[in-house]
Amino acid sequence: MKHNDTVLSDSYILRLRKKVGSQLLLNPGGRAIVQNKAQEILLHKRRDFGFWDLPGGGAEVGESAEQCVIREVYxxxxxTVESFEPIGFASNPELEEVIYPNGDIIQGFSLILHITKWSGSLKASSESTSLEFFKIDKLPEMRRNIRITIDKFLEYQSSGKFQLF
Structure with missing residues (x-):
């Protein structure tokens, strides 16, 4: 898959924001559980909020949910995502509403992918201050919905059942 080097200023959500301001927008997209050989989970420290998060974000026009997650991971x-397995879908409005530091509000609908094979070297983007793999039992503080996503991933691993939450 070719990666689209979309400039952030031309993103779908930012184009909508110019028209509707900070009011709530429904935001389809996804997030990824990336693990290394030691089964540690990759998190990035967000520049906007200052907390740890899973890689992911909102879909752009013309891309599927899985293409969105692959692009966001990159x-x-x-x-570079080489293979993945869908493990769940997060859409609970009580958990998926996010108010950004600038006042923008979204309600996310996120496909959750377990990245089963990847290549490349870690390189933080302008959205992150740090990238780090963490042991499941030593995760840093994060938003409740991200912690629940990891818990649902663990449930998926033990049950094999797609998780809706």
């Missing part, structure tokens, strides 16, 4: 981490 943009935020420098890693």
């Amino acid at each position: 943009e935020e981490t420098g890693l």
Whole structure:
């Protein structure tokens, strides 16, 4: 898959924001669980909020949810996704509403992919201050919905059942 080097200023959400301001927008997209050989989970420290998060984000016009996650992983981490497995879908409005520091509000609908094979070297984007793999039992503080995503991934691993949350 070729990566689209979309300039952030031309993103779908930012074009909408110019028309509707900070009001709530429904935002389809996804997030990724990337693990290394030690089964540690990759997180990036967000520049806007200052907390740890899974790679992911909102879809652009013309891309599927899985293409969105693959692009976001590449943009935020420098890693190229070679294979993945869908493990869940997050859409609970009580968990998926996000108010950004600038006042913009979204309600996310996120396909969750477990990245089963990847290549490349870690490289933080302008959206992140740091990238790091963490042991499951030593995860840093993060938003509740991201912690729940990781918990649902663990449930998926033990049950094999697609998780809706």
